[in-house]
Amino acid sequence: MTTNVIGNPLPRVDGRAKVTGAARYAADFNQSGQVYAVIVAATVGLGRVTGIETAPVEKMPGVVAVITHRNAPRLPYAPHKSYIDPATGERLHVLQDDQVRFYGQPVAIVVADTLDQAERAAAALRISYTAERPLVDPADPKARPVVPEAGKQPDARLPADTARGNADRALADAPAKVDEIYEIARENHNPMEPHATVAAWNGNRLTLWSKSQFVVNEQAEIAAVFGVPPENVQVICPFIGGAFGTSLRTWPHVTLAAMAARQVGRPVKLVLTRKQMFFTTGHRPRTLQRMALGATADGKLTSIVHEGTGETSRYEEFMEALTSVTRFLYSTPNVRTRYRLLPLDIGTPNHMRGPGEASGVFALECAVDELSYKLGIDPIDLRRRNEPAIDEGENKPFSSRSLMKCHDLAAERFGWSRRSPQPRSMRDGRLLVGMGMASASYPAFHAPANARARLLPDGAAEIEVAASDMGPGTYTSMTQVAAETLGLPVERVRLSLGRSDYPPAPSHGGSWTMASVGSAIRAACIAVQEEAAKRPRDGRPVEATASAQRDPDAAARFSMHSFGAVFAEVAVDPDVGTIRLRRAVGAYGIGRVVNPRLARSQCIGGMIGGMGMALMERTVLDPRDGRPVNAHMADYLLPVNLDIPQLEAHFVEEIDPHVNALGVKGLGEIALVGMAPAIANAVFHATGKRVRSLPIRIEDVLTV
Amino acid sequence: MLPFTLEKVTSVQAAIAAASSGRRFIAGGTTLIDLMREEVERPEHLVDINTLPLSEIRIEGSDLVIGALARMADIAAHSDVQRLHPLVAESLIEGASPQLRNMASIGGNLLQRVRCPYFRMHDAPCNKRTPNSGCAAIDGLNAGHAILGTSNHCAATHPSDVAVALVALDATMQVRGPRGERSFPVEELFRLPGDTPHLEHTLLPGELILAVRVPGGPYSRRARYLKVRDRASYEFALVSAAAALEVGDGVIRQARLAVGGVGTRPWRLRTVEKALTGKAPDRKIFETAARLALEGARPLSGNHYKLELLPRTIVRALEMTGEAA
Ligand SMILES: Cc1cc2nc3c(=O)[nH]c(=O)nc-3n(C[C@H](O)[C@H](O)[C@H](O)COP(=O)(O)OP(=O)(O)OC[C@H]3O[C@@H](n4cnc5c(N)ncnc54)[C@H](O)[C@@H]3O)c2cc1C
Ligand code: SF4
Secondary structure (H helix, E strand, C coil), rough: CCCCCCCCCCCCCCHHHHHHHHCCCCCCCCCCCCCEEEEEECCCEEEEEEEHHHHHHCCCCCCEEEEEEECCEEEEEEEECCCCCCCCCCCCCCCCCCCCCCCCEEEEEEEEEEEHHHHHHHHCCCEEEECCCCCCCCCCCCCCCCHHHHCCCCCCCCCEEEEEEEEEHHHCCCCCCEEEEEEEEECCCCCCCCEEEEEEEEEEEEEEEEECCEECCCCCCCCHHHHHHHHHHECCCEEEECCCCCCCCCCCCHHHHHHHHHHHHHCCEEEEEHHHHCCCCCEECCCEEEEEEEEECCCCEEEEEEEEEEEEEEEECCCCCCHHHHHCCCCCCEEEEEEEEEEECCCCCCCCCCCCCCHHHHHHHHHHHHHHHHCCCHHHEEEHHHHCCCEECCCEECCCCCCCHHHHHHHHHCCHHCCCCCCCEEEEEEEEEEEEEEEEEEEECCEEEEEEEECCCCCCCCEECCCCCCCHHHHHHHHCCCCCCCCCHHHHHHECCECCCCCCCCCCCCCCHHHHHHHHHHEEEEEEEEEEECCCCCCEEEEEEECCCCHHHHHHHCECCEEEEEEEEECCCCCCEEEEEEEEEECCCCCECCCCHHHHHHHHHHHHHHHHHHHHHCCCCCCCCCCCCCCCCCCCCCCCCHCEEEEEEEECCCCCCCCCCEEEEHHHHHHHHHHHHHHHHHHHHHCCCCEEECCCCCCHHHHH | CCCEEEEECCCCHHHHHHHCCEEEHHHHHHHHHHHCCCCCCCCCCEEEECCCCCCEECCCCCCEEECCCCCCHHHHHCCHHHCCHHHHHHHHHHCCHHHHHHHHHHHHHHHHCCCCHHCHHHHECCCCCCCCCCCCCCCCCCCCCCCCCCCCCCCCCCCHHHHHHHHHCEEEEEEECCCEEEEHHHHHEEECCCCCCCCEEECCCCEEEEEEECCCCCCCCEEEEEEECCCCCCCCCCCEEEEEEEEEEEEEEEEEEECCCCCCCEEEEEEHHHHCCCCCCCHHHHHHHHHHHHHCCCCCCCCHHHHHHHHHHHHHHHCCCCCCC
């Protein structure tokens, strides 16, 4: 039975709870008898702790404990790695030794009866160090690139080196060439909600109310760190106030909260400050990329060489899909990619919305734009001339690919035909106007997931799954999937997320929740209906748990990605260099759109993220000690309302029978990918100045 | 945050008496509380002056008189201010964010502290926060810092926008302290850092700002504020300029010009004003005059771009005086 709930622009089912404050976030779960922990962060960038004057602080009012590497319990830290952790290296073990590996690393925690007391005591704690100058700039010649260990095998998911044909020779022979270096600043995720954990032990059992995009992994990791069975750890996180990837991993503060709670024998609440969210909770790594394109005079790509490096920490090799898209976005016989890491004295980076793809596509799509000017070919046309029939990297057909449809739709809605091709040729009064565009792509991932469905005697249904909703509208879209599958009105479906004792789900990231969890919910709903059909109606609830994963045969046969096209218009003040985005249009091929209202909202959020990447966001580290100098919302620029112009998101009709039974691909990440190059290309069109380093700021375009 | 006491006062007299015994005034609190939370400001006793009758905004003849406690948002939205003193309104609206402007008073605005990031970092040397500890910015990250009026001890810019407008317009301030009332140009409120960057202003102990007076002039309505920054709101100026011109018979009769984001205090440019006076208000003249602004400029490692941006901002602000806001 179908009620056509899927495809409806349903408002958020949790909207009311959120705007009335009824929705509870991690830090809202205050426990009785709770005390407060505050992290003391290292004030040197590399070195050792030589002294900590705990005695005076222990005597301060309300102080319950001062925990340092000297008195902290030695934690088992049993091996634990999920796919969200770097494959190589070992997580930071907190308060287990005197080493300082990067500025801001936790070196102590202070626990007190009130937050004020804990903050004051933390501020009063005197710590001495021996310090050396850390290496924090990937462009520093002393930074030595390494081949990522997990990329060494040719069949690695993120191979360090790939080649087809002979890209270097084809490049040398190419009649037209672009060969440039592109750089992207480090970004921090900066969600509204800070990281927060409330930890409470009951004997050997631990409950964590903790901001997490992956509660089952947090459960497993904390169990491993403390050497307790996973079933003794419960992680609860019903709501997330934005994350963008920063809460995918379980960061040191979770361990610290649990450690403190055990030490003092009371529930402990630990909320990171905004500044601390620039230290130990990951960031989009700074990247340096060489992108070289060779082409014939009529714009057929003959070669692509893509050499990208990303920064990582000294203790883990964080990898992202920097060079992946290069291998299949366009048709060309010769491609060589190289991916290297630069270990620095910094905390480990992690996935940030559109990880890898957003950065790699920036280089590729700017280079293609540069080529279009060299050849005098319209940039859309240039892409059309290189549209591949299959994924030439994998040598497989695409399960669906609507890239050119996206370009055509976005170009029409944007009014691309009004653009005059010459740079610096369009004006609005004094202002230079520029139009730019770019392709976008992101994999249509899918991971095994589980869900439980329960039919209640009154005809309502309950769904439980250990997934999260960091804001895209998972509560709503999953409710729609369940309602449609069960043939119930949405009001009769109650969905619960974010508890580690619910059926396990993959991390809420990588744009795979709709596909993976949606499929599992669909499977559970079908299973519970079958179960109900078998059973006599006895007034008792009927329950079924089911799992779903991608059809391995389809996965082997097809290359699966979302595609999109982004068009942007900027105005640049030729006198003072201000760059303002005036409007942007995105069109996306993402399979079935479960909820157009939420999908649009997702896209607009992603486009704003891409705008930040293009024009504002960067975390600046002081080279002397690696401290972030702009770890403050007034100094780390993000677009504010006045910056954000009209943004349009459109979806091309796309039916993909191969990706999953729902026909859905991901949307969250691709919405950010493509925006930065579209803006950078528009800035070039406006000014005639090519800026290859993000963010593009006033000082970059001041002198043209 | 360190513990503090908070007392309310109901008269100017009581406020001054309290401040004379070492208490600090608190108005909107947007600077003070922010810095107290970070323990950069550590007052032990606060005097809440918000109940004092100092919020009035009125026109006296051609002068604009703004009570010290008038909120930035209220001043900017005041129809007489918009009509007769548009530069004041524009400089206020370009400052901070709507939420902050609703709380922030003009008196507090003039006394706001610098935005140099190291000023807030207890683990960095900063002569302004901790006298004689050194300056982390001079050899550190200093893209936002000043190029004019700096010393080897401090190069932080004065961050206020409205102060730039007030200094351009020869505004004066009226203050009262234990030794009575006095009034002096706003420009004289601000000190250069020299070798005492921790001393920022010239108020005497216990002095309370009562009001700011902006004299009207034939240039008042031909006056604009241009603030250049990477985002459209909620960011301090990279460079800003407040410009006012009186133009008659095709020549500039009087010019008023001050700039922000480049000086350790709001920076009046009298040489540029002089170079403009008597000339035609056209771009060539503006460009020639604007170059004089760089006299004595000393860039740091990260802010060379301000040498380029400053004259351009001045030229554009001068041009804007002939355009509607
Ligand atoms: C994130 C952020 C962004 C900002 N952006 C901008 C910007 O772009 N442009 C801009 O111009 N400003 C900006 N500001 C600064 C803001 O305008 C000031 O914080 C505000 O004007 C201070 O006013 P207040 O009433 O809150 O002062 P308070 O914080 O109450 O006081 C500030 C100081 O002034 C003293 N004081 C207050 N009133 C009197 C009085 N009547 N007499 C004597 N002393 C007094 C206090 O003792 C204290 O030392 C920003 C502030 C923040 C926090
Ligand atoms: S520039 Fe001034 S405020 Fe900044 S660190 Fe130096 S002394 Fe302190």
